[in-house]
Amino acid sequence: MHVVPRFRATAVVAAAALLMAGCATGPGLAKTNSPRRTVQAGADTTTSTDPSVKQSAQPGKPVDPAFAPERLRLINPCALIEKELLQTVGTPSRYSSSSYTRCANYMKDKAGKTLNITLDIGYSLTSTELKKATKQIAGLRSGEQKLNNTSCFISAVTQESPAQAVRLQVNTGTGGSEACEPGRKVLEGVVRKLKGNPQKYSPPKGSPVEVDPCAIVEKSTLAPVLGASPRVLPYGLHQCSWTGQSAQMQIEFKTTRIPKDGKFDSRSVETDLGGGLKGYQSFRDGAYPTCELVLIRTKDQDDAGEIAEFIVAASKDKELDRCQAAQAFAKAVLPLLPQA
Template sequence: MKRPVAVLSAILSATLLVAGCAGTDLAKQRFPRTTIPANAENVADPTGTTGTTGTAAPGQPVEPAFAPDRLRLTDPCELLDEDVLKGLGTPGDVSRSGFSRCSNFMTDKAGKDLAVTVDLGQTMTSEIKNADKQLAGLRSAEQTLDNSACFVSVITQDKPGLGITVQIGYKDGDACAPGRTVAESVVAQVRDRKGVITPAKGSLITLDPCALPDAGAVEAAVGAGHRTYPYGLHNCSWVGDGPELTVDFRHTFVPDDREFDEGQTEVDLGGGVKGYQKAGATAFPSCEVKWVQRETGNDEGEVVEVKSAGPEKAQFDRCATAVTFAKVLLAKIPKG
C-alpha cells in the first residue's frame, strides 16, 4: 500500500536531495547505506583538539547541552520559534521528518517561498574542515547551492563530528542570512532546554544504536577488527574486511498491510514480533530486515532496520546474518 504524496512531502524530498550535496548525506540519516563515506569518523580511533573556541575533547560535546543523549530528547519542531519565523515572513505548518528533523514551508515578507529546515545531531565531516566562522559561540560553516539554498551548520562535537544544521531554501535573496538567524535561535533554545520531550515507554528515540548491541554480536556479524561508524543520532554501521552491518532507528510511515517493500518476505523474530526481509541483488549485495517496534498513530510508527551487506566476493549469507542480528538487537530494546 502506498501513502499519498502531499505537496510538502515532495518539496521536502527535493530539499533533502539538495542537502546531500552540502557535505552531509542526509539521505543516510533516514536509510542505511551499504558503503561508508571515506571521510566518516571511526569511533574506534578518535583524535581531536582541545583548548580552542567551540572545540572539545574527542567524543565530548562542546557544551553539556549538546550531548547526543540530550539532542535525542529534543523536539526539533519546538526549536522553530514562531516569533523568529514571523520576523522572516509568514510561517506555514510544520512538517516533521523522522526523530530529529523538522521543516516549515513558509513565505517571506513579499510572499515568496521560503523553506526552513532544522536537523539535530547531524554527522559533520566536511563541515568541520570548513568551519571558519563563529555563530552563537560555536564554530560554524556555511555552504550555498545554486543561489537557491544555504546550509548553516554549527559544530557541537568532534571525533565523531556532530552538529546542528539549518537549511534554507530561498531563490529570491540571500538564503544564508535567514539561516544564521534561525540557527542562532535554535542554538539558544537548545541551551535553554527548549523542546525537551518525555519519551514514550519503549520508544527507540532514547537509544544509541552504536552502544546497544553486544560486542560479540557485532563481531559475529562483521568479524573481529571491525570499524564503528555512527551516523547522526539514530544510525550506526560496523564495517569489517568484507561484511558490513547497519542499524537504523526511524520514525516513519507504517503501511496498514506492513508492505514496506515489494517482494519482501515475513520472518519470525521471536516473542510474537514479525520482521520483513528483503534481499538486494546489486553489485554490493545486501539483505535488510525491518520491524515495527512501536506504533504511534496516524499510520506512523518507530521502525528498526538492520542491513547486512558486502561485496560480491564476500561469501556469506546476508539474510541469515541480518535476521540473527535482528533477533539479538530486539532482545536488547526495552519493551513498551
C-alpha cells in the same frame, strides 16, 4: 500552558495546531522518500587542524553539555524553530517532520516570497565540512555552503569528534532574498534554545528514540560477520554502521508509516523471529548484496509508528547468508531495546 508532546501521526493537523499555538509537537510520522542515510566505509570525521579555530574538549564529548547526544535525542526539532523565531524572518506556514531530528517550514519571507527552512539536529559532518567551519554563531564554530543565492547550508558545530552539528538548510525562490542571512538569524535562535530548556518528546512505551545505536550492539554480535575489530561509523543520533572483512552491518531507529500488510517495500516478506515476534525482511542482489530486516516498535491507531531497521551487506564474493545474519543481529539486539 506548556504541554510535553507525544509522537503524532497526523502531521498536517499537528502542524496547523502548532502554528496557531506557537509551539511544536512531535514529528509527523508519515512515510517519506528521503534518501537512505547510510555511511560509507570511507567517511571521515577527523577534527580540524586549523590553528585559528578553537578546538573543543575531549574526543567523544560535546562542546557544551547542552549538546550531548543523549539529550539531543529527545529534543523536538520543531520546537526549536517555533513560530516566534520564524516570524523574525518572515511568515511561518505548516511544520513538517520526516524523522526524529528534522523539521521543516515552507514559509514566506517578509516580502511574501519563498523561504523554505529545514532544521537537522545531530547532523554528522565530514572532516572537510568541519575544517571549513571557521565562522561563529552563538559561540559555536560555524560553516556555510552557499549554492548560488537561492540555497544555503549553515552548520553550528556541537561536537568535533565524531563531528556533529545543528544544521539549517535555507532555500529561497528565484528573485527572492539571499538565503544565508535569514539562516544565520534562525540558527542563532536555535542554538540559544538548545542551551535552554527546549520542548522534548514524550515517547510512547517501546519507543527506541532514546537508544544510542552504537552503544547497544555488542562486539560478539558483530564478530561472526565482520571479524574481531570492526570499524564503527556513527551517523546522526539514531543510526550506526560497522564495517570489516568485506561486509557492513547497520542499525537505525526511525519514524515511518506502518503498512497494514507489512510490505515496507515490494520485496518484503514476513519473518518469524521466535517468541511471537515477527519482522519484515527484503533482499537486494547486486555488486553488494544486502538484506534489510524491519521490526515494528510502536504503532498508533493511524498506522504511524517507529521501527528498528537491521541491515547486513557484503561483497558479492563473500560467502554469507545475509538474511540469516540480519535475523541473528536483530535477535541479539531486541532484548536490549525498550519493551512495549
